[in-house]
Amino acid sequence: MTVTILLFASLAEAAGFRRIELPLEADDTVGAVRDRLIGRYPALARFVPTLLYAVDEEYARPDTAVAAGATLALIPPVSGG
Amino acid sequence: MLIRVTPDVLEPGPAIAAVESPSAGAIDIFLGVVRDNNLGRRVQYLVYDAYPAMAEKVMSAIAGEAKERFGLEAVAVLHRTGRLEIGETSLLIAVSCGHRKASFEGCHWLVDEIKKRVPVWKKEVWDDGEEWVEGPESLGLQQAPASMRS
Numbered sequence: 001m002t003v004t005i006l007l008f009a010s011l012a013e014a015a016g017f018r019r020i021e022l023p024l025e026a027d028d029t030v031g032a033v034r035d036r037l038i039g040r041y042p043a044l045a046r047f048v049p050t051l052l053y054a055v056d057e058e059y060a061r062p063d064t065a066v067a068a069g070a071t072l073a074l075i076p077p078v079s080g081g
Numbered sequence: 082m083l084i085r086v087t088p089d090v091l092e093p094g095p096a097i098a099a100v101e102s103p104s105a106g107a108i109d110i111f112l113g114v115v116r117d118n119n120l121g122r123r124v125q126y127l128v129y130d131a132y133p134a135m136a137e138k139v140m141s142a143i144a145g146e147a148k149e150r151f152g153l154e155a156v157a158v159l160h161r162t163g164r165l166e167i168g169e170t171s172l173l174i175a176v177s178c179g180h181r182k183a184s185f186e187g188c189h190w191l192v193d194e195i196k197k198r199v200p201v202w203k204k205e206v207w208d209d210g211e212e213w214v215e216g217p218e219s220l221g222l223q224q225a226p227a228s229m230r231s
Contacts, residue, residue, distance in 0.1 A: 006132065008130050008131075008132055008200070008202060009130045009202035009204070009213045010202070010213035012130070013213070050215065052220060054132075054135055054200070057132075057134055057135040057138055058135075058138075059198075059220075073132055073135065073200070075132070075200050076202065076213070076215065077215035077216055077219035077220075078196070078197070078198065078199060078200055078201060078202060078216055078219045078220065079196075079201070079202050079203045079213070079214040079215060079216035079219065080129070080131070080136075080160055080171075080172065080195060080196060080199045080200075080201030080202070080203065080216070081113045081171065081172050081192060081195055081196040081201075081216070
């Protein structure tokens with residue numbers, strides 16, 4: 001059982017990839033998955049203060065539960081338009 | 082509703098056609114275009130990244146809200162991705178409405194909301210460097226309730 005993490009823009013450049021799968025753990029949340037990712041890729045830590053999150057394409061919170069097969073997007077401040 | 086995130090050139094014609102309605106007395110169009118300067122630096126070009134599936138969902142939700150709030154008949158919102166040169170259109174909005182006042186107001190509101198919450202990002206490329214822009218109106222910087230932040 002895994003969770004797919006999507007990175008964009010500044011995060012994707014800092015990490016060097018746009019997508020990664022991590023093993024899911026019991027009672028996983030957005031914040032817990034994010035912290036495991038940062039454990040592996042410390043270059044992403046500096047983005048955390050302004051990050052938003054989406055689970056399966058809906059904005060989510062750090063305490064939102066993450067289920068098996070879910071897609072978690074890490075969303076830096078947007079700048080469309 | 083015509084809602085699209087696309088690497089293709091944005092043309093106003095199809096967006097206008099998508100919102101035309103016999104009962105609409107006004108069609109308002111907004112084009113966001115690439116400017117050759119920002120905050121005193123010369124911009125060579127922009128690169129847009131997006132989370133297309135979610136961006137289209139959020140754009141649809143915003144378009145639906147705009148229709149309700151302003152009594153719009155129809156809304157089209159298109160955002161381009163990839164490399165855009167100076168003068169090219171990055172954002173295209175068309176709205177139709179019974180009367181002009183609500184069409185202007187609805188279009189203005191749509192642009193503001195898109196800049197706050199649609200997962201799209203621009204990178205400015207200058208003569209001497211580049212940077213991903215963090216939009217000053219972005220949800221992540223100012224508008225998010227504390228509970229949505231880390």
